Amino acid sequence: MNKKIIVTASLFGMLAVMAGAFGAHALKAVLSPQQLEVWHTAVQYQFYHVFALLFLSTFSRFKSKIINSTFYLFSFGIVFFSGSLYLLACRDVLGWSWLSIMGPITPIGGLLFMAGWVTLAVAGFRNK
Numbered sequence: 001m002n003k004k005i006i007v008t009a010s011l012f013g014m015l016a017v018m019a020g021a022f023g024a025h026a027l028k029a030v031l032s033p034q035q036l037e038v039w040h041t042a043v044q045y046q047f048y049h050v051f052a053l054l055f056l057s058t059f060s061r062f063k064s065k066i067i068n069s070t071f072y073l074f075s076f077g078i079v080f081f082s083g084s085l086y087l088l089a090c091r092d093v094l095g096w097s098w099l100s101i102m103g104p105i106t107p108i109g110g111l112l113f114m115a116g117w118v119t120l121a122v123a124g125f126r127n128k
Contacts, residue, residue, distance in 0.1 A: 002057050005071055009053035012078055016046040019086065027090070035089045042085035049074045049113060052120065059123050066123045073116030081109025 023031075023039040031039065053074050059067050084105040091099035 002067075002071075005053055005057040008071070008075060009050050009057065012046060012053070012075075013050040016043055016050060016082075019043050019046070019082075027093075030093050031089060035092070038085050038089040042082040042089070045085075045113070046078050046082040049078050049116075052116070056120060056123075059127060064123070064126075066119050066126070070116050070119040070123060073112050073119060077109045077112035077116055079109070080105050080112060084109060 019039070020043045023036060023043060027036065027039060053071065056067065056070055056074070084102040087094075087096075087099050087102050088106070091097060
């Protein structure tokens with residue numbers, strides 16, 4: 001198992017729990033239902049990819065570029081996809097209307113997630 005992948009997944013997992021609790025308790029009173037749904041989507045996808053990273057760590061005993069690439073694709077996917085959704089959900093509360101420019105970053109994170117799943121499949125196919 002790869003220590004870097006497990007530690008990264010653990011940190012992202014802890015942040016997802018914190019974000020989920022923050023959204024359910026602190027933000028419930030200040031965000032609209034639609035904004036809360038965006039926040040919830042960010043938390044969900046962050047958790048999905050934390051589990052993907054943990055699964056990836058089982059392949060990491062084979063030091064390969066594809067494993068490393070998958071790690072970075074999932075990690076940056078979390079930052080771009082979930083991170084941009086967190087900011088977009090809170091832009092009115094923060095008073096940062098300029099955050100609407102973050103909109104195009106969300107699909108980039110989604111593309112990183114998709115590329116990560118493809119490279120994970122390739123790693124699985126190559127694993128003997």
